[in-house]
Amino acid sequence: MTSDPTPDIATPDAPRTLFEKLWDAHVVVPETADAPAVLYIDLHLIHEVTTPQAFAELEARGLPVRRPDRTKGTLDHSTPTSPPDADGALSYYTADAEHQVRTLRANCARHGVELFDFGSDHRGIVHVIGPELGLTLPGSTIVCGDSHTATHGAFGALAFGIGTSEVGHVLATQCLLQRKAKTLAIEVDGALGPGVTAKDLILHVIGAIGVDGGTGHVIEYRGSAIRALSMEERMTVCNMSIEAGARAGLIAPDDVTFAWLANTPRAPKGDAWDAALAQWRTLRSDDGARFDRVVRIDAREIRPTVTWGTHPGQVAAIDARIPVADGADAQRALDYMRFDGGQSLLGQPVDVVFVGSCTNGRLSDMRQVAEVLLDQTVHPRVRMLVVPGSVQVKRDAEAEGIDRIVRAAGAEWREPGCSMCIAMNGDLVGSGQLAVSTSNRNFEGRQGREARTVLASPYTAAACAIAGHLVDPRDFLQEHAA
Numbered sequence: 023m024t025s026d027p028t029p030d031i032a033t034p035d036a037p038r039t040l041f042e043k044l045w046d047a048h049v050v051v052p053e054t055a056d057a058p059a060v061l062y063i064d065l066h067l068i069h070e071v072t073t074p075q076a077f078a079e080l081e082a083r084g085l086p087v088r089r090p091d092r093t094k095g096t097l098d099h100s101t102p103t104s105p106p107d108a109d110g111a112l113s114y115y116t117a118d119a120e121h122q123v124r125t126l127r128a129n130c131a132r133h134g135v136e137l138f139d140f141g142s143d144h145r146g147i148v149h150v151i152g153p154e155l156g157l158t159l160p161g162s163t164i165v166c167g168d169s170h171t172a173t174h175g176a177f178g179a180l181a182f183g184i185g186t187s188e189v190g191h192v193l194a195t196q197c198l199l200q201r202k203a204k205t206l207a208i209e210v211d212g213a214l215g216p217g218v219t220a221k222d223l224i225l226h227v228i229g230a231i232g233v234d235g236g237t238g239h240v241i242e243y244r245g246s247a248i249r250a251l252s253m254e255e256r257m258t259v260c261n262m263s264i265e266a267g268a269r270a271g272l273i274a275p276d277d278v279t280f281a282w283l284a285n286t287p288r289a290p291k292g293d294a295w296d297a298a299l300a301q302w303r304t305l306r307s308d309d310g311a312r313f314d315r316v317v318r319i320d321a322r323e324i325r326p327t328v329t330w331g332t333h334p335g336q337v338a339a340i341d342a343r344i345p346v347a348d349g350a351d352a353q354r355a356l357d358y359m360r361f362d363g364g365q366s367l368l369g370q371p372v373d374v375v376f377v378g379s380c381t382n383g384r385l386s387d388m389r390q391v392a393e394v395l396l397d398q399t400v401h402p403r404v405r406m407l408v409v410p411g412s413v414q415v416k417r418d419a420e421a422e423g424i425d426r427i428v429r430a431a432g433a434e435w436r437e438p439g440c441s442m443c444i445a446m447n448g449d450l451v452g453s454g455q456l457a458v459s460t461s462n463r464n465f466e467g468r469q470g471r472e473a474r475t476v477l478a479s480p481y482t483a484a485a486c487a488i489a490g491h492l493v494d495p496r497d498f499l500q501e502h503a504a
């Protein structure tokens with residue numbers, strides 16, 4: 023990795039970065055020394071966890087939702103991933119979980135907001151359904167009361183995760199108060215090796231820049247390795263921008279983006295599509311545009327990468343040794359993970375494997391898992407859950423027979439939702455158990471009390487499920503191919 027800061031000089035007609043173009047196009051009132059800018063928001067996505075108080079605030083002030091047509095709701099965090107019983111009843115983990123769901127349903131009905139409820143073909147994790155429906159569009163501003171809203175930046179949308187009080191502001195005004203962020207270009211060049219995925223790339227990047235490496239910045243991912251990624255892989259990368267502390271992540275839209283969007287139900291059609299496309303093609307950083315900071319990464323150096331600690335910056339290549347603690351934080355992480363510095367990651371026993379989440383719960387992730395699980399058996403010690411990110415992902419995967427491959431291997435094929443990524447719905451990792459997880463956070467207790475999380479790619483997760491311990495997915499994929 024190299025890092026060369028560029029001077030912060032801007033003239034009115036200077037070439038602009040993609041972030042600056044998106045920013046300029048949405049400023050309603052420019053920022054001053056005393057006040058942040060007022061930004062117009064094109065799309066507000068909402069879910070059951072961060073909206074009850076926001077709607078209550080609206081009610082208390084007697085305000086309507088300003089743009090119900092630009093607000094879309096889904097149920098994902100607190101939802102069971104087991105199917106309804108014979109009477110159609112769902113088994114919620116807690117009364118609170120059920121209450122959140124009922125509250126969002128009532129709020130959406132009262133304010134005329136479309137909700138992708140149970141029974142809807144469009145329900146799923148908020149960051150999976152926005153893109154797959156074609157709600158997430160290049161050049162737009164998107165907010166959601168959820169930190170992984172950065173995912174939508176993969177389409178060249180400026181997408182911020184916001185807090186509950188901001189959710190209230192956006193519901194009431196369709197605007198957001200924001201200070202302009204700095205820009206960080208992460209240039210990844212070269213080709214990824216076989217068995218090395220977008221997840222490994224982003225874990226490697228966060229390891230290189232640190233969990234606060236993006237603080238105060240909007241990251242634009244650039245370079246030949248990024249251009250070569252599929253749309254779903256780009257979402258995996260942008261999704262984890264927040265884990266590097268960034269306000270948002272961006273990838274300039276290109277033909278890969280446009281081809282993906284052309285197949286979505288709600289993207290513009292006909293003449294509106296042609297007009298949109300012409301505008302979308304201008305959404306790139308101009309040659310010579312200045313970034314506040316540039317970091318360069320060589321994709322050829324990236325190996326399958328996992329976390330060994332308790333934040334997403336504590337990473338190592340799967341075939342490397344766990345680092346020896348270089349301070350109290352690292353030692354605490356090692357103690358929590360019950361790892362010794364200097365040990366090999368390979369061979370560490372695994373109890374649970376979770377495939378899903380807004381990072382890796384899309385069809386291509388399901389396909390990679392099926393590729394590894396085909397004609398194999400999950401190790402008897404391991405509980406493996408495969409949770410599609412949306413109803414559509416589940417249907418598409420089932421149409422390809424992926425559910426049958428998953429079940430035949432002895433893994434569970436569940437209903438869509440956030441599930442074990444955050445364990446709010448009762449899909450928990452047991453105390454002290456080691457989980458290999460395709461999600462994005464490995465904080466203490468994230469997947470259950472004293473649960474130990476190793477973040478990994480779908481290939482790595484599936485290979486570990488079969489082996490019953492941490493393995494290099496490349497060995498597995500090679501054996502398979504042979």
Ligand SMILES: CC(C)[C@H](C(=O)O)[C@@H](O)C(=O)O
Pocket residue numbers: 071072099167168169170183444
């Ligand atoms: C529940 C929600 C507010 C939270 C977030 O903001 O990200 C969750 O999605 C997470 O991943 O931790």
Ligand code: SF4
Pocket residue numbers: 098099147148149168170379380381439440443444461462
């Ligand atoms: S899948 Fe996980 S990270 Fe994504 S929105 Fe749900 S809880 Fe948050």
